[in-house]
Amino acid sequence: MTVHTMLALEPFLNNQAATTPDNLADGRLNVWRNSIPAQPGPLERVVDGVPLRTARLDGNGPDNVLCAGQRIEVPERRWDWLYVIGCGERRVKDVITWHFSDGSVDRDQLALSDLWEGRSDRGEELALRTDVIHYPYHVQERIGITLWCQRVPITSRQPLSAMSLPENPAVHLFAMTLVGQSASAGSEELRPTEGEPQ
């Protein structure tokens, strides 16, 4: 069985991906200031049984993390995977840096496909595919923006205490969930729980 924890990204939101027809020019998803149409609520997705939930995407203020080396503390335990909702301005690969409880440091690769009419060669599932794209001064039909569900392995089996995001203005993250093995042995039926199981 697995346990997971959805990381609270609210303290790190620094970029606005969603806009309404009234504030089209506030979008900052790429150099063209494209944006996605505001959504009725947070995106909630389940991939491989792992839940992901974004911040609100109501077009009112920052709603995603533009990667700039932010350090995010995590519930300390051994984790196996980081699941994310994210997108790249163009196809991107970069690294997440893991900080382990014993002081060791390691990196694993984060790969995200293009947000702008992107195609995935990496088996990512769609988190969102829009029918239109917002430009600063108009709404463009027949072009879509894609947010992708992706995962990053945590190769080291050391207990993890924090992670550092890459310093990369092409990487947007909207949701992050850590997944690990449940401490329970055998076939005991444990429901995945949110937050660190005590």
Next chain:
Amino acid sequence: MTITGTVGTTARPERWSGAAGTYPQWYEDPLSCLQTTLGSVLLEHGLRPVDVLGRSCEFVFAPGDVMCEEFYRPAQGDRGVAADLCPYHDVESAWTTGSTADDLIALVEEHSRVIVAVDNYYLPFRPAYQDVHAAHLVVVPAWRRTPDGGVEFYVSDAQPPAFQGWLSAEHLVAGWTSGNPSDTQDVFFSSREIGGRVLTTKVRQRPEEPTAAHVARALRGNLDRWDDGAAGPTDRLWSGRSGLRRFVGRLTEQAADPASLRPAYTFGWSMQAQAFLHGRFAQERAFRSGDASLAAVAASADRVVSAWSNVRLLCAHAANVPEISALILRRGEELLHAYEQLAVDWRLALAREGTDVR
């Protein structure tokens, strides 16, 4: 994408008239209009774009050029950008200019299809229509007179939102002759006059399935161009390993003035797109042959693609990035390392082929 039944035959297709359906289009997200328009022309001749455009992979940079067009690529040889991109095939191109609908009709008549430079501001099917000035390329394979005596051109644009159809000469010529003034909404692809430019192409290459010898020749050429590159004080082009080293050094110097890094976003597109196509080509050949060394080439080319994203987007956003100097050094070295690793994989793949390796 349409690949006609001409693959494997030697017959040159009849001139595209529209009677046989849509004009062939081809798009992948790392590609600019330079590759997608040339790819369409290759498809029209029964050639697979990945097999032709995916063989060569190199670094080449012209420090003195102005780089503000999506289709910018440093000019190398005297047979045009198409020959620069397809050095292993009998393909060439030349830029010419015109200014009126009659000029364009004459060019279409002479060359069967032409690639036309346009300012998206004037094209109703582009997102930038009546909004943003930005340079772009479209394929024009036909023209016709309308019942009221007007002229229309058939326009094919594979870049999203992908359009093809008849467009009034008025729209097309307006875009084709635009001054493409500097536009704060698009500082990357505005500010160079379109000036009635047209890219004409000659494709004499017959379709053929790539062989192991073709692959080896391509890798050998790529490796030689990497090893033999130059970046001397009098070189117009900085190429290969030496060229990329000097380019990365230049980026590091430019980091003091973030706006001066912007052209790297534009310039890098053509290099990135080529690396993507090379990776796709190697991947397809590896998949067919089971050659693990070609799979390694594919994976290394993909790293070059990613490294270009990191350089390009950092340069594009540089004005808003703290500690740009340190980051540009990291990303530049990452790009250099990615190409160097690709070169090692070319060498190893050639060694496996039993080809002489220096």
